[in-house]
Amino acid sequence: MCGIIGYIGKEPAVPILIEGLKKLEYRGYDSSGVAVMQNNTIEVRRAVGKLQNLETLLRSESLSGRIGIGHVRWATHGRPSEENAHPHRAGNIVVVHNGIIENYITLKKELAAKGRTFLSETDTEVIAHLIDSLAKDGVSLETAVREATRHLEGAYAIAVIDARDPEIVVGARKGSPLVVGLGQGEFFLASDIPAILHRTRDVLFLDDDEMAILSEVGVRITDLTGNEVTREITRVLWNPVMAEKGGYRHFMLKEIFEQPRAITDTIRGRLSQETGAIHLEEINISQERLARIKKLFIVACGTSWHAGLAGKYMIEELASIPTEVDIASEFRYRTPLVGPDDLFIAITQSGETADTLAAMREAKKKGATVIVVCNVVGSTASREADGVVYTHAGPEIGVASTKAFTAQLTALYLFGLFFAGMRKTIGVDELKKKLADLVHIPALVERCLEDNERIEQIAKLFFKANDFLYLGRGPNFPVALEGALKLKEISYIHAEGYPAGEMKHGPIALIDENMPVVVLAGKNGVYEKILANIEEVKARGGIVIAITTEGDTEIVKRVDHAVSVPATNQLLMPILMSIPLQLLAYHIAVLRGADVDQPRNLAKSVTVE
Numbered sequence: 001m002c003g004i005i006g007y008i009g010k011e012p013a014v015p016i017l018i019e020g021l022k023k024l025e026y027r028g029y030d031s032s033g034v035a036v037m038q039n040n041t042i043e044v045r046r047a048v049g050k051l052q053n054l055e056t057l058l059r060s061e062s063l064s065g066r067i068g069i070g071h072v073r074w075a076t077h078g079r080p081s082e083e084n085a086h087p088h089r090a091g092n093i094v095v096v097h098n099g100i101i102e103n104y105i106t107l108k109k110e111l112a113a114k115g116r117t118f119l120s121e122t123d124t125e126v127i128a129h130l131i132d133s134l135a136k137d138g139v140s141l142e143t144a145v146r147e148a149t150r151h152l153e154g155a156y157a158i159a160v161i162d163a164r165d166p167e168i169v170v171g172a173r174k175g176s177p178l179v180v181g182l183g184q185g186e187f188f189l190a191s192d193i194p195a196i197l198h199r200t201r202d203v204l205f206l207d208d209d210e211m212a213i214l215s216e217v218g219v220r221i222t223d224l225t226g227n228e229v230t231r232e233i234t235r236v237l238w239n240p241v242m243a244e245k246g247g248y249r250h251f252m253l254k255e256i257f258e259q260p261r262a263i264t265d266t267i268r269g270r271l272s273q274e275t276g277a278i279h280l281e282e283i284n285i286s287q288e289r290l291a292r293i294k295k296l297f298i299v300a301c302g303t304s305w306h307a308g309l310a311g312k313y314m315i316e317e318l319a320s321i322p323t324e325v326d327i328a329s330e331f332r333y334r335t336p337l338v339g340p341d342d343l344f345i346a347i348t349q350s351g352e353t354a355d356t357l358a359a360m361r362e363a364k365k366k367g368a369t370v371i372v373v374c375n376v377v378g379s380t381a382s383r384e385a386d387g388v389v390y391t392h393a394g395p396e397i398g399v400a401s402t403k404a405f406t407a408q409l410t411a412l413y414l415f416g417l418f419f420a421g422m423r424k425t426i427g428v429d430e431l432k433k434k435l436a437d438l439v440h441i442p443a444l445v446e447r448c449l450e451d452n453e454r455i456e457q458i459a460k461l462f463f464k465a466n467d468f469l470y471l472g473r474g475p476n477f478p479v480a481l482e483g484a485l486k487l488k489e490i491s492y493i494h495a496e497g498y499p500a501g502e503m504k505h506g507p508i509a510l511i512d513e514n515m516p517v518v519v520l521a522g523k524n525g526v527y528e529k530i531l532a533n534i535e536e537v538k539a540r541g542g543i544v545i546a547i548t549t550e551g552d553t554e555i556v557k558r559v560d561h562a563v564s565v566p567a568t569n570q571l572l573m574p575i576l577m578s579i580p581l582q583l584l585a586y587h588i589a590v591l592r593g594a595d596v597d598q599p600r601n602l603a604k605s606v607t608v609e
Contacts, residue, residue, distance in 0.1 A: 002086070002098040003027035003072040004178070005195050006159040006169045008214050009186025013037075013068030014058060018051070020188070020195035021070050023397075025051050027098075027191060028074030029598050031085035034058070035094040036068035037166050042094050046085040050598075067169060069159040069189075071096035083120045090116070090128035092163040093135060093144075097124040098191055099176040102154035127158060141165040142213050145172055149209075149224050155354060159189045169214040172224070173206045177352040177380060180204040180212045180219055182233065187214040192350075193236055193376070194395050201236040205378045234378050250596045252398035252490070256582050257449055260442040262403040263575070265392035266410045267438060276431040278418040283371060283387035287422055293343040293369065296323040299331050299359045300347035303401040303485065304408060307373075308347050309478035310574045311412035317571060318420040318434075328355035332362050340367035345415075348372065349396065349404040351379020360384060373411050375404055389415055398597045400489045402582050405482065406445070406575050413438060413571060437569045441576075444566040448579035451563055455580055458545060458561050459587035462516045468495040469510065469542075470581075472520035473530060479574045480520055483581030490589040490599045500526075500533045513541040518584070519559070520577050523549040524570045534558050547580050 003024025007013045017034050025032075032054040033046030043063055047053040051072060071086035086096045101107070104123035107130060112118065116129045130151060135144035141162040149156075155175030161168075171178050171189040181188030181196035181203050188196045189212065193203060204221065206212060210229060213220045221229040248254035270279050296315060298308035305327055312323045326336070328346075332355060338344060344363035348356045351374040360381065364370050372385040375393050382388045391407035417434055420426045426434075462468075468487055472480035481497035488495050500519070511517065517537045521530045535558065537544050544559040549567050556562045565576040589596050 002074050002191070003195065004096050004098050004157055004159050004189060004191045005070040006068070006096075006171060006189030006214065007186065008067045008169050008216065009183065010066060011186070012064045013066055014063050016199065017068050017070035018055060018058070019198055020190060021051055021072050023194040023197070024191055025072050025598065028072045030073045030080035031082070032070070032072045033085045033087050033096075034068055034070040035087040035089075035096075035161060036063045036065040037161060037163075038063055038065040040163060040166050042089070042092075042161060042163050044087050044089055044094060046082050046087070048080055048082050048085065067161065067166065069094065069096050069161055069169065079121070084122050086124060088120065088122065088125040088128045090125065091132040093128050093132040094161050095124060095128040095131065096159050097127055098157045099155035099174075101126060101152055101156060103152070107151060127152065127156070131160060135162060135164065141168060141170055142211070145170045146211060146222075146224055146226060149174070157191060167215055170211060171206070171214070172211040174208045175354060175357070177350075178206045178212070180206065180214070180221070182219065185216075187219050189214065194397070197236065202233050203236055203378070204231045204233060205383070207383065208380070236377075249590075250398065250586075252400055252402060252586055252596050255396055255398050255403045256579070256586065258394070259403045259406050259579070260445045260449075262391070262393040262407045263410050263445060264442045265394070266407045267414070268392070270414060271435050271438070273432060273435055273439060276421065276428045276435060278414060278421060278435075280389055280415065280418050282390060285369060285371070285387045289369060290343070290419070290422060292341060293321065294341040296321055296343045296345060297331075297336070297338055297363065297368070298323060298325045298345045298347065299328045299356060299363075301328050301353055301355055303405050303482060304347040304349060304353075304356075306478045306482040306485070307405055307408035307412060308345070309481070310409055310475050311345075311347075311416070313475040314413050314416040314571045315419065318416040318426060319423050320425045321419070321423070326359070328353065328359040332358045336362065336366070338363050338366050338368045342368045344368040344370045346370065346372045346381060346385065347374075347408055347412075348379075348381050349375045349393075349401060349408075351376045351381035353381075357381060357384070373408055373415075375407065399599055400486055400585070400596075406578060409575050409578075410438070410441070416571075434569065437572055441568065441572055444568060444576055445579060448565050448576055449583075451580060452583055455563060455583040456587045458563070459584055459591055461561075462543075462545075463491070463588045463591035465493060465514065465516050467510065467515055468493060469515060469517045470495060470497040470520075471500040471517060471533060472497070472577075473500045473526045474524060475570055475574050476520040476522055476577055479577045479581065480518070482578060483518060483585070486582055486585035487588065490585055490596050491592050491594055492600070493588065500530055511537055511540045511542040513543070516543045516545055518545045518547070518581070521546045521548050521552075521555050522565070522570070522573045522577060523552060523567065524573070531555065531558065545584075547577050
């Protein structure tokens with residue numbers, strides 16, 4: 001949504017803040033800014049557009065202060081402009097904020113009635129004025145922030161500095177992530193771990209309704225009533241180099257090519273091909289409790305929702321249990337019929353997606369057992385769930401998810417087999433065979449990636465198209481949705497994904513000689529029906545790009561372009577089918593001159609509604 005960084009230590013703050021903001025730019029790039037404590041005053045610098053504009057501005061400055069906060073913004077309240085950029089100042093208080101304050105209009109009216117003047121359209125400026133109005137008559141910054149949070153409704157992660165209290169930085173969170181970094185004589189606040197990995201790997205995760213007070217001597221954590229909180233230090237194993245481009249032109253391309261390793265790391269140590277055993281210790285839920293489950297709910301947003309749709313096919317076929325898939329923002333606002341006999345699976349790469357967290361809390365309130373499939377250790381979702389299935393994709397910087405998606409599919413397949421083994425819906429020999437199929441997937445993904453140049457050539461033929469249609473059946477239908485989403489996200493071409501059987505119920509009207517139709521035509525139980533769909537497209541002059549199974553010579557005769565993927569069992573085919581679609585979207589976006597890693601209007605982690 002937005003990115004926050006804070007620093008207190010012995011070195012000049014500006015270079016450290018800028019380096020952290022570079023790692024957070026995927027969270028927002030409409031504007032950026034820093035505030036630095038300089039000779040007991042606070043100097044604020046802000047710039048519209050990408051972070052490089054702020055860097056250019058700061059080159060002419062001589063800010064040497066050792067305490068500061070910084071921000072990259074994705075606009076919610078107020079258009080991208082310098083006056084709406086963070087940090088925001090009110091009197092002696094300067095604030096950066098991630099989240100949405102739902103009652104900011106009411107607070108703004110109350111503060112304006114007391115003589116406060118507002119210079120921006122943002123909800124964040126209200127926080128600055130509120131804290132400044134409370135930080136008077138000897139009231140400390142810590143106390144003023146604590147009191148201010150009692151008036152705030154909605155989601156926030158904030159970092160605050162005060163010219164009257166120039167030796168501390170205060171952070172607080174509710175509904176938006178905030179991490180504390182512990183360095184050697186220096187301490188940090190950040191929205192996400194990569195922002196501080198170049199300085200430390202020791203972190204503390206703040207929970208909702210908690211505050212962190214950073215000073216030269218250390219960090220204190222309290223709740224919002226002032227009680228001290230003890231928190232274990234987490235050692236982050238990610239290497240800062242893992243978040244660099246590594247010679248690739250874009251993070252997205254790097255992350256596409258990292259998928260064999262991400263899938264391998266998600267599998268590693270979790271299965272025995274010899275015995276068929278699956279080890280998911282992080283679930284930490286008794287078999288007796290799981291045995292009582294009568295229905296599954298999978299809830300997620302965006303790409304994670306597509307993974308959930310594919311997961312439904314996996315879990316229902318393997319474990320023979322009814323599974324419902326919901327978009328998190330819809331689930332939380334209807335009256336879901338979920339209860340103590342149900343298992344709720346939330347899927348979220350970041351573990352901080354606001355709608356998914358709200359849906360999880362609703363399910364827990366109704367008594368359901370909650371498991372989260374998540375990529376970030378220590379995230380809010382992983383802490384609040386009853387159990388976790390971690391993916392091990394590593395940091396994903398490109399806004400359009402790639403390796404996180406295939407790692408999620410891998411985790412869901414593993415969970416489906418785990419649940420099937422527990423429910424004894426498949427025999428041990430069949431379980432071993434399906435595990436062997438999974439073990440082979442990373443090598444098969446490597447083979448898919450060998451078609452990169454072939455796919456780039458196809459992209460050159462169609463990058464000027466205005467519309468694409470993606471069709472799939474069975475477990476490949478969610479991949480059609482994901483392929484269309486990838487193209488929309490990074491190339492800004494209109495694209496739709498459909499179940500192939502629905503083509504005649506509307507989308508067929510769009511097909512003409514200018515409409516590329518991407519058909520996921522793997523060999524499975526509905527192969528003949530897919531062939532019929534292809535014939536229907538060709539009869540209307542449509543252009544067919546088919547993703548086929550290796551060795552399928554029949555379909556190649558019927559389509560304009562074909563890319564093949566290796567054969568595997570149909571539940572794992574979505575992993576392989578997604579690779580050519582990711583590469584196609586990537587190359588089309590590059591040819592159109594789009595910003596692949598930071599597409600317009602999007603942020604990596606949607607931590608507000």
